[in-house]
Amino acid sequence: MTPAAFAGRDARAPIEDFSGETMGTSWSLHAVAPPATTMRGVEAAFDLVVAQMSQWKADSDLSRFNRAPSGRWHRVPDELAHIVEAALRIARASGGAFDVGMGRLTEAWGFGSAGPVERPPEGRAGPENRTIDFDPVIRHIRRAEGAALDLSGIAKGYAVDLAAEWLLDMGVRHFLLEVGGELRGEGVRPDGQPWWVDVEMPPTASVAPWRIALHDLSVATSGNYRRGFRADGQHYSHSFDPRTGRPIVNGVASVTVLHRSCTLADGWATALTVLGPEAAMGLADEQGLAACVITGDREYVSRAWRAMLD
Template identity: 50%
Template sequence: MDRPAGLAATQEVFPRIALPDRIDPQAVRSCVAGLPVTRLSGPTMGTTWHLHAVLPDGLTAEHIGGVIAARLEALVAQMSHWEPASDLCRFNRARAGLWQALPHDFARVMQAALTIAEASDGAFSPAVGRLVDLWGFGPPGPVAQAPDDKQIAQAQTPSDWRLLAFEPATGRLRQPGGLSLDLSGIAKGYAADALAGDLARLGVVHLLVEVGGELVGRGLRPDGQPWWVDLEAPPGAGLPGLRVALHGLAVATSGSYVRGPHNLDPRLGRPARSGVVACSVLHDSAMIADGWASAFSVLDVEAGMALATGRDLAVRWITRDGESWCEAISPALARMLAD
């Protein structure tokens, strides 16, 4: 089985299977056995992207590679907190009270980020840039020692996402003063969605695209199988495998196993203490899956399960208590598991 980088290795024991609740009839009709799968990859956003795709006649790998590179370059120019000239960094430097018109992609991500921030009561926040820098995970680089309570409190005061005013109709965002955006918990998912959408408009029906571990699968492989991916799990956890048919689905994974100490709890201003080692979310949109995976890796499993159940989100959590590993699965994901 071909597997993009960032996916867990195939389990030796036959894993459980998660299937989508609907099949794309166009994809089934257009699936042709024996066609080649084009594989492309490259660097972006401090990580990598990978593409597996069946290209229609007249569409070359070189052209596709150029489209992907241009799109990712544009997204970095809009939303990177590492590029001083990006639109995001320009917002972070803006004076208090300034309204900044965001480019289309940036505005879409910001609207989704604020929606998830509100729904998760701040477990996910786009306004953690100052805290990320304070802990040594941002562009200024590592710090010699962990910040103290006073430094954390000072950084948290201007870092409340509720201070942001956003106008969806105009795409304008207001800088309240000293607030620093960081969209690393949702932007890679949006990038995967954007690439899948761009390729679909070029006539690519069958593809699996990954950006930094966030994946979108559409259509089928030439052998008629869906794009199978194995959800990540820490080595040695001993949990049964969980393989997902990414057919019209996206998946994103977060947690301390994936992001390490970078996994900050915006509500505490400190690394998350939820006990969640890894959390995967399945959704139609990789951006939404990415944002919710970030939130659920901060919330404890009980609180996360209540949210996921109420919103019918397909989620898997992995936690560790000493030497014991545990798995929790939301009702929406349980319904997807094949008998």
């Protein structure tokens, strides 16, 4: 989009800034000509995601689902059903690298509502069935006995999309919205420039960060360095490999995905992190995903990512 997008408008129109906290992290919004209800509307979108999808709130729809009897179909709110359906599509396409049924594992390793642990749990994960099912006709979900729903690998991206769609419905066409490092940019700045953002790089990497123009585009980064703990001289990541039931040890430091949907960018960044660099690039090319993987000081980019440079 060019400055002509603002034809008939003041190119010096102010950008209003908003910020706050949600989902255990911070959020920010830069918007051109937003309505007076912007703060309230954006926070309402975030509050809905927390009320439905938080594993830290005992009265959330997700927590109630995890406490309900396994093996039975349960009706859940439309938003929760939608995000479970999207997550299961990524799970199937990634060969199980994305698994929203690992809630018991993440709790046992100290990454859930029970809080951190000082040492990793003993033994390896058992063969329990962690399946989460979705029925597209009745839009109900159910879980296997060994499963507990955990949407931490996709919920932030969905929160961005939900708030962004509210802004668009309110007539706000130009904004940059961020929740905990997941971003969505719509339209352009008043001077016609896109919303420029730098891709977050691991703190130990010497790779120069990419600068991306978020024009009707989202970006999400899964950083293996962000959360974890050390025990006996070893670092344990918060990123789990569903195939082993343990934190990943594939050398991936971060994965960044660009997508129109912040929900899918978030979920796919999580899945590609688990796969490792070569398999991640193969799947990204197969799915047409613009993805960048950082391992140490080495960078891998997909065909769709390279195409965006042309």
